[in-house]
Amino acid sequence: xxxxxxxxxxxxxxxxxxxxxxxxxxxxxxxxxxxxxxxxxxxxxxxxxxxxxxxxxxxxxxxxxxxxxxxxxxxxxxxxxxxxxxxxxxxxxxxxxxxxxxxxxxxxxxxxxxxxxxxxxxxxxxxxxxxxxxxxxxxxxxxxxxxxxxxxxxxxxxxxxxxxxxxxxxxxxxxxxxxxxxxxxxxxxxxxxxxxxxxxxxxxxxxxxxxxxxxxxxxxxxxxxxxxxxxxxxxxxxxxxxxxxxxxxxxxxxxxxxxxxxxxxxxxxxxxxxxxxxxxxxxxxxxxxxxxxxxxxxxxxxxxxxxxxxxxxxxxxxxxxxxxxxxxxxxxxxxxxxxxxxxxxxxxxxxxxxxxxxxxxxxxxxxxxxxxxxxxxxxxxx
Numbered sequence: 430x431x432x433x434x435x436x437x438x439x440x441x442x443x444x445x446x447x448x449x450x451x452x453x454x455x456x457x458x459x460x461x462x463x464x465x466x467x468x469x470x471x472x473x474x475x476x477x478x479x480x481x482x483x484x485x486x487x488x489x490x491x492x493x494x495x496x497x498x499x500x501x502x503x504x505x506x507x508x509x510x511x512x513x514x515x516x517x518x519x520x521x522x523x524x525x526x527x528x529x530x531x532x533x534x535x536x537x538x539x540x541x542x543x544x545x546x547x548x549x550x551x552x553x554x555x556x557x558x559x560x561x562x563x564x565x566x567x568x569x570x571x572x573x574x575x576x577x578x579x580x581x582x583x584x585x586x587x588x589x590x591x592x593x594x595x596x597x598x599x600x601x602x603x604x605x606x607x608x609x610x611x612x613x614x615x616x617x618x619x620x621x622x623x624x625x626x627x628x629x630x631x632x633x634x635x636x637x638x639x640x641x642x643x644x645x646x647x648x649x650x651x652x653x654x655x656x657x658x659x660x661x662x663x664x665x666x667x668x669x670x671x672x673x674x675x676x677x678x679x680x681x682x683x684x685x686x687x688x689x690x691x692x693x694x695x696x697x698x699x700x701x702x703x704x705x706x707x708x709x710x711x712x713x714x715x716x717x718x719x720x721x722x723x724x725x726x727x728x729x730x731x732x733x734x735x736x737x738x739x740x741x742x743x744x745x746x747x748x749x750x751x752x753x754x755x756x757x758x759x760x761x762x763x764x765x766x767x768x769x770x771x772x773x774x775x776x777x778x779x780x781x782x783x784x785x786x787x788x789x790x791x792x793x794x795x796x797x798x799x800x801x802x803x804x805x806x807x808x809x810x811x
Contacts, residue, residue, distance in 0.1 A: 432517040436465040439524030441625040442704035444468040446592045453802035483661045518809045532564040541808040545569045551578045552736045558582045566808040569801045589800040590793035597711045603694040617652040624701035625659035632721045634670035640764040658685040697771045706742045710788045715771040715781040719759040750784030
């Protein structure tokens with residue numbers, strides 16, 4: 430029997446990075462087989478999905494409680510597979526509370542664990558560092574400050590670089606993108622990126638659309654808004670949140686493909702906090718970053734989270750490169766107040782682009798997936 434690797438990713442970004450890791454592992458060990466939890470990216474590289482991550486990918490404490498039945502069902506399926514099929518390696522990608530549950534079971538079963546893409550233990554609940562260090566064989570981190578964070582707490586971690594540097598690439602220039610989607614390239618283009626989770630879209634997209642209407646009036650020049658639809662998001666979900674090309678009062682295009690071409694073609698972006706902010710930084714797109722959760726989750730977070738910024742761009746730079754609008758600050762008025770200067774003020778735009786170039790440098794060179802794969806294989810016991 431060829432060695433089986435179980436890989437568990439709970440979010441769209443983890444699904445993407447997991448797929449790149451699987452490809453790198455196959456280049457090094459073609460006989461490996463894979464099963465686990467994820468989404469379309471992992472399915473696309475031949476991973477046998479035991480659970481669909483889209484059913485349990487939520488943010489915030491109260492949101493998790495609302496999906497507890499699905500979360501427990503997914504955990505049960507994966508634990509049964511570990512016991513019945515005994516994978517030679519368990520690869521965990523972020524998604525900490527769920528994945529640390531699995532890690533405890535794997536440890537008892539003697540299954541080695543590679544934790545790829547560390548939970549954000551530097552932001553809150555830093556006591557999890559000791560738990561992770563006790564349970565896993567190796568840790569591969571993708572943010573430059575994480576390796577030092579672990580080392581200061583007596584746990585080995587390896588900075589492998591950021592996998593986005595290998596996967597974020599365009600296939601066409603702005604003119605070709607506009608031609609393909611029937612857009613006048615002379616228009617201002619603003620990307621709307623409200624996230625890939627149901628809750629995020631419900632909370633952010635109505636605010637984004639109202640911001641688009643107000644921004645279009647303030648700009649006083651032709652503007653097209655590009656709403657990127659993630660693979661896990663249905664058209665019905667967008668429509669329920671108010672997004673329809675004919676009913677928003679602005680020139681709105683909903684685009685389900687050419688994601689990176691859409692970003693690169695944009696003059697600026699309005700984005701939910703998350704991996705997408707680093708994708709925009711790599712593609713040199715100024716942005717305003719937003720974050721909203723339920724009121725209960727927000728107030729609990731204020732008690733527990735200890736970081737100076739919430740966007741990855743600013744955390745990597747260790748300074749304010751892009752505007753951040755958190756919870757009640759995330760309003761149409763505030764969004765327009767920060768987004769409009771990124772489109773109209775050449776000095777501010779140049780300063781922002783210089784900051785994004787600094788972030789790209791700090792993320793390291795390419796080859797993160799290959800470096801992570803080699804560490805994973807050092808954990809593999811066959």
